[in-house]
Amino acid sequence: MDINSYQQWISQFYKQRNWYEYQPFIRVNFLSEEVGEVCRAIRTIEIGRDRPDERKTDYNQQLENLTEELGDVLDNLFILADKYDISLEQIMNSHKEKLQTRYE
Incomplete structure (x- = not known):
């Protein structure tokens, strides 16, 4: 699955569960919580x-946990970007x- 397809999929997934309706200010707090869980992992x-x-x-269990927590961080980033109609591909580019401008 490419990054844009995943962004669309995760947004739909969150909308179906009424998780998408949280405003960005609240969503960024969820992101902070998940970053803390990455730190712990x-x-x-x-x-x-x-x-x-x-x-x-x-x-191996520790790596599985880290992978899961990194996924939670990514999902929150995807949702925040989606709320502002920014694609992850656009962000990466x-x-x-x-x-490149700064360091090359």
């Missing part, structure tokens, strides 16, 4: 958690151009 992989109340997981 990376911490677990890199230095561990050392929590007796949490079961230990192996490296614009950002690439900015970096």
